[in-house]
Amino acid sequence: MEPVQPLTPRVLCSVLSVKSHSCEVTLDSGRALLSWKEVRPRRGRERSRAGACLAQAFQRVRGLTGTLTHRLPSAGHIVPVSEIVSVGEADVDEKYYGMQWKHMCKPHAFTVHYVQRMKKHRWRCKAVTFWCSDEQLYCHWLQALNDLLEQLACRPKRLLVYINPYGGKKKGRQIYEKKVAPLFCLASITADVIVTEYANHARDNIYEVNLDKYDGIVCVGGDGMFSEVLHGLIGRIQKDSDVDHNNPKIPLSRCYMRIGIIPAGSTDCVCFATVGINDPVTSALHIILGDSQPLDVSAVHNKKTLLKYTVSLLGYGFYGDVLKGSEKNRWLGPARYDFSGFKTFLSHRYYEGTVSFQPAKWAVGSPRDNVCCTAGCYICRQSSKQLEEQQRAETYGLQHNEQEENWTTVKGKFMSINIVVMSCACPRSPKGLSPAAHLADGTADLILVRKCSRLNFLRHLIRHTKSNSDQFDFPFVDVYRIKTFQFTPKHSEEDDSESTDLGNIGKKNFAQICTDHPTCGCSQLNSVWNCDGETLEQTAIEMRVHCQLIRLFARGIEDSHKEDDEMPSRV
Numbered sequence: 001m002e003p004v005q006p007l008t009p010r011v012l013c014s015v016l017s018v019k020s021h022s023c024e025v026t027l028d029s030g031r032a033l034l035s036w037k038e039v040r041p042r043r044g045r046e047r048s049r050a051g052a053c054l055a056q057a058f059q060r061v062r063g064l065t066g067t068l069t070h071r072l073p074s075a076g077h078i079v080p081v082s083e084i085v086s087v088g089e090a091d092v093d094e095k096y097y098g099m100q101w102k103h104m105c106k107p108h109a110f111t112v113h114y115v116q117r118m119k120k121h122r123w124r125c126k127a128v129t130f131w132c133s134d135e136q137l138y139c140h141w142l143q144a145l146n147d148l149l150e151q152l153a154c155r156p157k158r159l160l161v162y163i164n165p166y167g168g169k170k171k172g173r174q175i176y177e178k179k180v181a182p183l184f185c186l187a188s189i190t191a192d193v194i195v196t197e198y199a200n201h202a203r204d205n206i207y208e209v210n211l212d213k214y215d216g217i218v219c220v221g222g223d224g225m226f227s228e229v230l231h232g233l234i235g236r237i238q239k240d241s242d243v244d245h246n247n248p249k250i251p252l253s254r255c256y257m258r259i260g261i262i263p264a265g266s267t268d269c270v271c272f273a274t275v276g277i278n279d280p281v282t283s284a285l286h287i288i289l290g291d292s293q294p295l296d297v298s299a300v301h302n303k304k305t306l307l308k309y310t311v312s313l314l315g316y317g318f319y320g321d322v323l324k325g326s327e328k329n330r331w332l333g334p335a336r337y338d339f340s341g342f343k344t345f346l347s348h349r350y351y352e353g354t355v356s357f358q359p360a361k362w363a364v365g366s367p368r369d370n371v372c373c374t375a376g377c378y379i380c381r382q383s384s385k386q387l388e389e390q391q392r393a394e395t396y397g398l399q400h401n402e403q404e405e406n407w408t409t410v411k412g413k414f415m416s417i418n419i420v421v422m423s424c425a426c427p428r429s430p431k432g433l434s435p436a437a438h439l440a441d442g443t444a445d446l447i448l449v450r451k452c453s454r455l456n457f458l459r460h461l462i463r464h465t466k467s468n469s470d471q472f473d474f475p476f477v478d479v480y481r482i483k484t485f486q487f488t489p490k491h492s493e494e495d496d497s498e499s500t501d502l503g504n505i506g507k508k509n510f511a512q513i514c515t516d517h518p519t520c521g522c523s524q525l526n527s528v529w530n531c532d533g534e535t536l537e538q539t540a541i542e543m544r545v546h547c548q549l550i551r552l553f554a555r556g557i558e559d560s561h562k563e564d565d566e567m568p569s570r571v
């Protein structure tokens with residue numbers, strides 16, 4: 001083996017072996033890049049015979065996550081240090097190294113585990129083992145790599161993990177133990193794990209635990225489980241900082257502790273829309289690398305009482321009814337939404353009410369500009385900056401306080417009213433309910449689908465479950481980028497309870513036959529709100545977006561240029 005060549009004090013370069021190949025391996029500390037490239041690649045028979053023999057022996061040497069699978073193209077590899085999961089001493093099995101290394105004493109080897117991008121935003125943990133005969137050189141490499149990893153302050157070391165054993169296909173516990181825990185262990189992350197015993201266990205627990213002990217909270221489950229953790233964390237932070245969250249106008253305290261989502265639910269919309277895929281290993285790797293994605297949160301109030309926070313869908317009409325119907329069929333697992341979706345579609349109900357909202361005037365983008373939110377999103381950065389400036393100007397009296405101004409009101413009959421803080425992309429709707437909505441711009445998109453024929457509604461629905469057509473391009477659909485929203489149903493809750501008191505109508509909100517629409521059998525005056533997969537008791541609500549209130553272990557959707565089966569990081 002050649003000795004270390006100190007090109008500059010910040011670049012380490014040696015010829016090390018990878019499988020049977022001699023490689024020039026470079027660690028550029030300044031640019032934080034590790035690269036390796038085969039030197040003098042052999043050709044033809046010579047390569048294949050010798051290579052096959054050595055490769056076989058090397059493949060028996062096990063890394064921490066299994067047999068070594070890394071291919072060695074002559075083009076070489078480059079891995080940012082920030083995407084290295086861990087570096088450790090490789091297990092050198094004397095029985096197998098003898099053949100390749102017979103001309104020298106016991107070899108030394110270290111394995112680098114790193115992130116490799118696959119297609120459709122999926123990440124995998126790959127391993128490559130570097131061999132050398134010189135112990136000092138080996139120690140030097142190990143030390144240099146680990147020193148660089150130590151400097152990555154954003155990486156979590158201690159996590160609090162909540163597992164919902166009943167979410168989705170009820171595989172949360174298995175997913176965590178088999179796919180996630182081994183990766184956390186590889187990355188030297190310690191985790192305190194709580195398997196929830198009842199709904200809201202995680203939420204309540206977050207109010208009690210000493211959060212200072214942790215660098216983040218992880219939830220294993222679906223959107224409902226995430227919502228629990230979200231409520232626990234936001235609630236706890238407001239309590240600790242003495243903020244009255246029941247006041248709909250008060251600015252909330254931001255939560256800097258990140259939340260990680262290991263998808264194990266039915267829709268997994270929050271995970272999908274912030275990572276690009278609902279894959280537990282990919283999410284675990286984003287947590288390990290210490291990614292951080294700010295996220296807008298909307299607070300939903302009724303008469304000065306906080307009802308819920310929402311980060312994905314606040315939906316009335318179609319999605320409210322889908323949720324309500326699906327709850328009766330929880331036993332169907334994720335298929336409950338399709339079943340209920342189909343039934344809800346057949347019932348073809350619409351609901352009357354008044355929608356009021358304030359447009360987000362500072363926002364840089366618009367819901368129909370086709371500019372999707374991506375990792376490091378420019379629109380999110382610009383919009384949040386402009387919002388901050390506007391708020392500062394209002395605070396110092398330089399600008400008129402807009403809180404009570406510029407309301408737009410729409411009164412009518414709606415098939416569906418959807419307010420989304422993010423795109424709401426999920427496997428069932430790959431681009432989401434509003435494909436150009438942004439994760440952290442301080443706005444929500446309001447989608448109003450007015451009363452229309454069954455066929456037209458079907459066309460709209462089909463478009464939003466397909467990835468390449470504009471679901472807003474209908475005369476009965478309007479979409480707005482907003483900051484606040486209010487809804488008053490035509491038949492208010494008070495009216496309903498009066499009717500109920502009269503004793504002649506029956507259940508609240510299911511009062512009389514719809515006079516406008518007698519043939520549809522529509523017997524429901526009000527729908528319910530679907531708030532991130534939970535139904536709300538009240539129909540009269542107000543909502544306000546809080547810009548970047550929380551942070552996730554995610555980075556937004558990366559631009560994917562290649563759709564290969566595997567996308568190795570080649571030089």
Ligand SMILES: Nc1ncnc2c1ncn2[C@@H]1O[C@H](COP(=O)(O)OP(=O)(O)OP(=O)(O)O)[C@@H](O)[C@H]1O
Pocket residue numbers: 163164165166167168169195196197198199200201220221222223224225226228264265266267268269533
């Ligand atoms: N141990 C438990 N027993 C019963 N319910 C629980 C338990 N732990 C959590 N929950 C509740 O289960 C509900 C649903 O869970 P989760 O979101 O994980 O799955 P899902 O509803 O199938 O998926 P999605 O929300 O993505 O559609 C959540 O609202 C959560 O509060």
Ligand SMILES: CCCCCCCCCCCCC/C=C/[C@@H](O)[C@H](CO)NC(C)=O
Pocket residue numbers: 222223224266267268269312313319323337338341342345424426428429433461530531532533534
């Ligand atoms: C004609 C049949 C139409 C079937 C429609 C099926 C459902 C499509 C799912 C798209 C929903 C995206 C928004 C996500 C909302 C989540 O917050 C919530 C909780 O997980 N999920 C649902 C389905 O309400």
Ligand SMILES: [Ca+2]
Pocket residue numbers: 296421422437438439440441442443444
């Ligand atoms: Ca937003």
